[in-house]
Amino acid sequence: MGGMMEKKAINPLLEQQMPTIIVTGGAGFIGTNFIRHLLDIRPGWRIVNLDALTYAGNAANLADVAPARYRFVRGDIGDETLVRGLLAEERPQAVVNFAAESHVDRSIVGPLAFVETNVLATARLLLACRNDWEEKGRPADFRFLHVSTDEVFGSLGPEGYFTETTAYDPSSPYSASKAASDHLVRAWQRTYGFPALVTNCSNNYGPYQFPEKLIPLMILNIVEEKELPVYGDGRNVRDWLYVIDHCEALATVLEKGVPGETYNIGGGAERANIDVVHQLCDLLDERLGRGPDRSSRSLIRHVSDRPGHDRRYAIDAGKIQRELGWRPRFAFEQALAATVDWYLAHGPWVDSVRSGEYRKWIDLNYGATRARADIN
Numbered sequence: 001m002g003g004m005m006e007k008k009a010i011n012p013l014l015e016q017q018m019p020t021i022i023v024t025g026g027a028g029f030i031g032t033n034f035i036r037h038l039l040d041i042r043p044g045w046r047i048v049n050l051d052a053l054t055y056a057g058n059a060a061n062l063a064d065v066a067p068a069r070y071r072f073v074r075g076d077i078g079d080e081t082l083v084r085g086l087l088a089e090e091r092p093q094a095v096v097n098f099a100a101e102s103h104v105d106r107s108i109v110g111p112l113a114f115v116e117t118n119v120l121a122t123a124r125l126l127l128a129c130r131n132d133w134e135e136k137g138r139p140a141d142f143r144f145l146h147v148s149t150d151e152v153f154g155s156l157g158p159e160g161y162f163t164e165t166t167a168y169d170p171s172s173p174y175s176a177s178k179a180a181s182d183h184l185v186r187a188w189q190r191t192y193g194f195p196a197l198v199t200n201c202s203n204n205y206g207p208y209q210f211p212e213k214l215i216p217l218m219i220l221n222i223v224e225e226k227e228l229p230v231y232g233d234g235r236n237v238r239d240w241l242y243v244i245d246h247c248e249a250l251a252t253v254l255e256k257g258v259p260g261e262t263y264n265i266g267g268g269a270e271r272a273n274i275d276v277v278h279q280l281c282d283l284l285d286e287r288l289g290r291g292p293d294r295s296s297r298s299l300i301r302h303v304s305d306r307p308g309h310d311r312r313y314a315i316d317a318g319k320i321q322r323e324l325g326w327r328p329r330f331a332f333e334q335a336l337a338a339t340v341d342w343y344l345a346h347g348p349w350v351d352s353v354r355s356g357e358y359r360k361w362i363d364l365n366y367g368a369t370r371a372r373a374d375i376n
Ligand code: NAD
Pocket: 024, 025, 026, 027, 028, 029, 030, 031, 050, 051, 052, 053, 054, 055, 056, 057, 058, 075, 076, 077, 078, 097, 098, 099, 100, 101, 102, 103, 117, 121, 147, 148, 149, 150, 178, 200, 201, 202, 203, 204, 205, 210
């Protein structure tokens, strides 16, 4: 894979005997997939997972991972003493920061938690990592990879793509807090020479996604024949990427990315929300033996729109393709079907994450106050 401009691996430490990577937020959706998949495809790596286990974190996702190459530590990225101790003890070659509050709708209801985690705790993590890096004599092969989102760029019209130089223009408290964290990471790189990289990725889907997000929420509601709440007219567009493709892109950036650089990651699979919901209805009707007279599409309800709802996201992933040789492997239709099958096969996992707290959120977000939208 890779074209003529593909760069050679520039981080030889990751080729060492058994490099240790600290992953933060590894008990969430993408972090879980990253740890499971990377331990599989990088047999030399050892991973330490630092996660506070908020409502979105589930240590059981990784309960079956062999302890020889995996360690779980429960803790907050904002706890500088804990992080300094972990860095001193583990001497990692890299820190990959997934830890965040990640759901836009929750950020609208309670924005301060997003500022606390995504801005303040991230700044504390950066302080701890930079101090440790200075004390160790600024090892040239250390990397800090900050996992961010395309939502920092705001909303696109019908044409155009987000590139690495698109101006930040976030719309929600979530995306504003992620934008702030990206700026802090770049400031640490420019001011202190701290070897940090930033990635901005589009919407992920796949196994272990918490069922507050569009795709797993719709899958479970279809199975249970509940209403399918589509915000506004349903024509908002997201650029979908299978989570394993994202994980492979992050490994590529760790191994070949240049500190100080930003890489956009996207699937090139733009879909309107309503089309995704239709596809999920059809996939599940086929699997559950529901004929046309019982089509799950009849469960769709257009509900009031998300305030500040970005209309369209679309990533130009040309830089990471040209410079690092990464491109997505999975086609949307096949990976969406595999995702549906994963949720059907993992009923106990679904039951375990839909706690009382989860049900409170569903009532709050979709209850009486979210009236049906006036859509023609
Ligand atoms: P998630 O909500 O599923 O998981 C977040 C994890 O972080 C949880 O395990 C949680 O317990 C942990 N966490 C939260 N606060 C913490 C703290 N203070 N200290 C330690 N751990 C903490 O999120 P996700 O969807 O897996 O996203 C992971 C990262 O990727 C986020 O930074 C998000 O902004 C970014 N991202 C997500 C997507 C997507 O489509 N899901 C796309 C692009 C970027």
